[in-house]
Amino acid sequence: xxxxxxxxxxAELRSTDxxxxxxxxxxxxxxxxAGIPVPPGFALPTAAFLRFVEDAGLGPAIDAxxxxxxxxDTRATQxxxxxxxxxxRAAPLGDALRSDLARRYEELDVAEQPPVAVxxxxxxxxxxxxxxxxxxxxxxxxxxxxxxxxAVRDCWISLYSAEAISYRANLAAAAAPAMGVTVQLxxxxxxxxxxxxxxxxxxxxxxxxVNASWGLGLAVVAGEVTPDYFLISKxxxxxxxxxxxxxxxxxxxxxxxxxxxxxxxxEARRGAACLGDEQLAELVSISRSVQxxxxxxxxxxxxxxxxGVIFIVxxxxxxxxxxxxxxxxxxxxxxxxxxxxxxGAHVGEG
Amino acid sequence: xxxxxxxxxxxxxYSIETPPGCEGWEEIYPYHAFFAPARREKDENRxxxxxxxxxPLPMSAFDVTCIDGPYQAVGAWQNRVFxxxxxxxxxxxxxxGYIYISGNPVTDPAKIAExxxxxxxxxxxxxANWDELYARWREKMQSLIAQITELRVPALPEYEPDEVMxxxxxxxxxxxxxxxxxxxxxxxxxxxQQHFEFLLLGYGAYATFAELCKNSLPxxxxxxxxxxxxxxxxxxxxPDAELRRLARLAVESGAHEAFIEGRTPAEIEAELGAxxxxxxxxxxxxxxxxxxxxxxxxxxxxxxxxxxxDDPAIPxxxxxxxxxxxxxxxxxxxxxxxxxxxxxxxxxxYRELVPEAARGAFDELLALSRTVFPxxxxxxxxxxxxxxxxxxxxxxxxxALLARNGYLEDEEDIFQLGRHEVAMALDELVLxxxxxxxALGPHHWPPIVRRRKxxxxxxxxxTPPPALGxxxxxxxxxxxxxxxxxxxxxxxxxxxxxxxxSNELIGAAASPGTIEGPARVIRTVSExxxxxxxxxxxxxxxxxxxAPIFSKxxxxxxxxxxxxxxxxIVCREYGMPAVVGTGRATSQITTGQLIRVDGTNGVVxxxxxxxx
Numbered sequence: 001x002x003x004x005x006x007x008x009x010x011a012e013l014r015s016t017d018x019x020x021x022x023x024x025x026x027x028x029x030x031x032x033x034a035g036i037p038v039p040p041g042f043a044l045p046t047a048a049f050l051r052f053v054e055d056a057g058l059g060p061a062i063d064a065x066x067x068x069x070x071x072x073d074t075r076a077t078q079x080x081x082x083x084x085x086x087x088x089r090a091a092p093l094g095d096a097l098r099s100d101l102a103r104r105y106e107e108l109d110v111a112e113q114p115p116v117a118v119x120x121x122x123x124x125x126x127x128x129x130x131x132x133x134x135x136x137x138x139x140x141x142x143x144x145x146x147x148x149x150x151a152v153r154d155c156w157i158s159l160y161s162a163e164a165i166s167y168r169a170n171l172a173a174a175a176a177p178a179m180g181v182t183v184q185l186x187x188x189x190x191x192x193x194x195x196x197x198x199x200x201x202x203x204x205x206x207x208x209x210v211n212a213s214w215g216l217g218l219a220v221v222a223g224e225v226t227p228d229y230f231l232i233s234k235x236x237x238x239x240x241x242x243x244x245x246x247x248x249x250x251x252x253x254x255x256x257x258x259x260x261x262x263x264x265x266x267e268a269r270r271g272a273a274c275l276g277d278e279q280l281a282e283l284v285s286i287s288r289s290v291q292x293x294x295x296x297x298x299x300x301x302x303x304x305x306x307x308g309v310i311f312i313v314x315x316x317x318x319x320x321x322x323x324x325x326x327x328x329x330x331x332x333x334x335x336x337x338x339x340x341x342x343x344g345a346h347v348g349e350g
Numbered sequence: 351x352x353x354x355x356x357x358x359x360x361x362x363x364y365s366i367e368t369p370p371g372c373e374g375w376e377e378i379y380p381y382h383a384f385f386a387p388a389r390r391e392k393d394e395n396r397x398x399x400x401x402x403x404x405x406p407l408p409m410s411a412f413d414v415t416c417i418d419g420p421y422q423a424v425g426a427w428q429n430r431v432f433x434x435x436x437x438x439x440x441x442x443x444x445x446x447g448y449i450y451i452s453g454n455p456v457t458d459p460a461k462i463a464e465x466x467x468x469x470x471x472x473x474x475x476x477x478a479n480w481d482e483l484y485a486r487w488r489e490k491m492q493s494l495i496a497q498i499t500e501l502r503v504p505a506l507p508e509y510e511p512d513e514v515m516x517x518x519x520x521x522x523x524x525x526x527x528x529x530x531x532x533x534x535x536x537x538x539x540x541x542x543q544q545h546f547e548f549l550l551l552g553y554g555a556y557a558t559f560a561e562l563c564k565n566s567l568p569x570x571x572x573x574x575x576x577x578x579x580x581x582x583x584x585x586x587x588x589p590d591a592e593l594r595r596l597a598r599l600a601v602e603s604g605a606h607e608a609f610i611e612g613r614t615p616a617e618i619e620a621e622l623g624a625x626x627x628x629x630x631x632x633x634x635x636x637x638x639x640x641x642x643x644x645x646x647x648x649x650x651x652x653x654x655x656x657x658x659x660d661d662p663a664i665p666x667x668x669x670x671x672x673x674x675x676x677x678x679x680x681x682x683x684x685x686x687x688x689x690x691x692x693x694x695x696x697x698x699x700y701r702e703l704v705p706e707a708a709r710g711a712f713d714e715l716l717a718l719s720r721t722v723f724p725x726x727x728x729x730x731x732x733x734x735x736x737x738x739x740x741x742x743x744x745x746x747x748x749x750a751l752l753a754r755n756g757y758l759e760d761e762e763d764i765f766q767l768g769r770h771e772v773a774m775a776l777d778e779l780v781l782x783x784x785x786x787x788x789a790l791g792p793h794h795w796p797p798i799v800r801r802r803k804x805x806x807x808x809x810x811x812x813t814p815p816p817a818l819g820x821x822x823x824x825x826x827x828x829x830x831x832x833x834x835x836x837x838x839x840x841x842x843x844x845x846x847x848x849x850x851x852s853n854e855l856i857g858a859a860a861s862p863g864t865i866e867g868p869a870r871v872i873r874t875v876s877e878x879x880x881x882x883x884x885x886x887x888x889x890x891x892x893x894x895x896x897a898p899i900f901s902k903x904x905x906x907x908x909x910x911x912x913x914x915x916x917x918x919i920v921c922r923e924y925g926m927p928a929v930v931g932t933g934r935a936t937s938q939i940t941t942g943q944l945i946r947v948d949g950t951n952g953v954v955x956x957x958x959x960x961x962x
Contacts, residue, residue, distance in 0.1 A: 203568075205703050206570055233570075233571065235696055236574065240950070328708070329705060338558050339473075341558070343469060343828055344466075345466040345473075
């Protein structure tokens with residue numbers, strides 16, 4: 001990389017870029033490469049944050065805050081976090097970064113001020129580290145370059161949330177924190193949710209498990225609604241199990257298409273299935289492609305826009321596959337001794 | 351005896367009351383068939399379930415032969431030949447005419463180990479030599495069928511013919527009559543012995559494959575397992591395939607005008623007989639009747655189930671449906687190539703999904719299951735349909751003999767006497783024929799028959815609970831699970847449904863899809879012809895013999911049965927939802943009610959009282 005750290009289109013990233021751009025951005029790049037439908041976007045490297053801190057000379061001030069802090073004191077930690085947030089908010093972004101971001105933003109779409117989703121892309125995306133570093137932070141329906149800058153800053157600020165500070169303080173050797181940022185065109189979601197490429201409870205790899213609810217994915221991810229649950233056979237595509245949830249509200253674009261707001265779902269739609277057979281089939285087909293590409297079970301966030309087009313907005317490896325898969329036999333099974341077992345004639349181990 | 355009834359979701363077998371007007375029903379049945387005080391302590395602490403699969407209606411006295419025979423045979427093979435380690439035979443009891451059964455477990459570990467040695471050696475031999483042994487089995491069955499067909503029920507002549515006088519090898523008619531009756535009973539017993547020789551092993555091989563799949567893939571639908579195993583050209587599919595062929599022949603030759611909904615078989619045949627094309631078609635029908643019309647009108651093991659030869663209502667109903675479908679431009683032949691291709695595709699995909707260490711066993715068990723599958727399906731055709739319908743007809747001949755001599759009012763009445771009572775009646779009949787004396791039988795038997803018919807008609811109105819006795823923590827008996835599909839989960843669902851009158855019935859998801867429609871509840875075979883286009887069939891158990899009417903219905907619901915049943919397979923082929931093993935559909939749903947069948951989740955919902 002030459003000169004100032006700069007943003008790159010997601011489509012150019014691969015998993016090897018995870019160290020520089022964070023797990024989420026690199027993962028989305030991989031998905032695009034695999035032909036998976038992902039909303040177009042670009043990624044800011046972790047170095048951009050480090051450069052920002054350096055240019056603004058925030059390092060000593062932040063270090064001083066943290067050094068004086070006893071994390072056992074929750075109130076003091078919160079106060080510290082608030083002061084660091086203020087420091088980050090007040091510091092200039094720097095012209096190079098601003099014009100880089102603005103240019104990439106403009107390139108995203110022909111529309112004027114297209115809405116985007118801004119998310120943090122932490123290092124070590126899968127671990128608890130990511131969770132505490134605010135990897136779940138999302139700023140949705142962000143419009144215009146100025147709002148984009150604010151959202152990028154907010155992502156960075158989440159790196160110094162009270163929770164993140166205490167978490168890192170308890171680690172033996174915490175590296176200086178850094179974070180990438182992912183910016184993607186917003187999917188105006190009619191329905192969204194999460195799917196697993198195996199049954200998350202039984203571990204059965206022959207099914208895809210889908211959770212779905214109305215509107216943006218927030219409601220499902222945060223567990224604020226009981227989503228619809230579908231278990232789909234990968235082999236035949238048929239629905240093996242279906243439980244309709246109770247979905248009394250949804251997240252939609254706020255006034256003027258800015259920000260996400262919670263809205264009531266009308267009575268008729270609350271208990272109605274939010275996915276049909278065709279959409280489920282398409283989701284399962286995509287989930288199989290994603291699984292095949294990564295070679296492991298995946299936890300995938302998806303959204304379907306108001307024209308019915310499906311997008312994948314995130315995919316992570318399922319690290320702990322439970323149940324059947326975990327108890328898989330290690331030694332080859334003998335057919336005849338299994339038959340004998342059915343009749344209660346258990347053959348001596350062999 | 352002051353035994354205290356254990357707490358259970360199900361009633362104690364000793365607490366069941368006799369419906370009004372049925373007092374003394376016990377006299378119909380053998381002394382050993384009851385929940386008797388002498389067995390109370392044991393019987394009250396066991397789990398009994400209603401065997402509605404085989405005995406959906408109150409049993410008539412003679413038909414008890416088809417309880418004793420099967421349980422003698424199944425126990426002999428399972429307990430005394432193969433020595434299945436944890437399970438001896440199956441006990442039955444009669445409650446208000448309905449049959450409840452319970453397995454006898456082996457609990458002593460030393461005994462189990464001792465039996466395991468027998469079992470491994472003997473079952474291993476069968477699995478290793480299956481095709482050869484099964485070929486011999488088919489030959490034996492065909493011989494038994496020939497014997498029952500050829501068996502002559504002698505008349506009692508005024509004078510014996512000269513041969514009796516002048517030939518050495520002739521007996522007088524009293525010996526011939528008694529011999530023929532004993533021979534008929536014996537052939538029945540031999541058939542039951544045949545019936546169960548392979549059955550346990552066949553089901554066991556399949557159950558093992560199913561379990562292997564489920565251990566690795568807990569969410570695999572049962573129906574996919576069945577699809578991987580099911581054969582294409584098993585003979586049970588032939589009768590319906592022949593009907594489809596005949597329907598096409600009718601349409602192609604212009605004989606189809608005769609097939610009109612609502613007409614009786616006789617009316618249709620009369621019209622066919624009036625044209626050349628019709629007569630040619632009738633000739634072709636005659637040609638295929640033997641053996642393909644030896645299907646029974648149902649799965650039950652009672653004399654009510656006749657063959658298509660005896661009662662062509664079912665095949666003609668199917669022919670009408672097939673002709674209509676053809677004229678509407680539909681393809682009616684089973685898409686066997688596609689079914690086969692899909693079967694291989696499923697097997698290939700699931701094979702890849704099971705863990706590597708299980709793949710070898712997956713292949714072997716799938717192959718073994720496919721090897722045993724023809725027997726599992728075909729024994730029904732040979733034993734339950736072909737043999738049994740002829741056997742019942744042979745008994746009707748004895749009924750006619752007794753009726754001719756005034757011992758019965760009608761040949762059918764023979765089924766109201768126990769098999770030993772029939773022997774008694776025949777004893778007196780040949781005695782009086784010999785002596786020329788005055789018979790008491792005509793005074794003795796008809797009132798007994800009349801009373802029993804009345805009692806059975808009243809008992810038929812009573813709804814038996816799905817189970818009696820203690821609720822088991824788990825069902826472990828392999829036979830109960832394999833043969834009846836009665837699993838721990840199913841029993842828990844029955845137990846829950848005992849309390850509360852929910853409009854929802856839970857069963858096994860046998861064929862996916864959801865559909866609503868008016869119910870048609872069928873409890874006896876004679877009602878089959880009432881089924882109308884677009885109805886949802888609700889029955890105790892669907893029989894392969896009913897397959898043809900599946901072209902009319904929109905979904906199927908049964909009280910009992912598993913997802914590997916032939917009928918479940920047919921439903922899947924028709925792409926029609928099915929829920930099996932609900933335990934109580936025929937008692938909770940009435941004809942005409944609007945119901946929803948969710949074959950994906952195994953739920954049936956009663957929506958309203960009139961679906962029309």
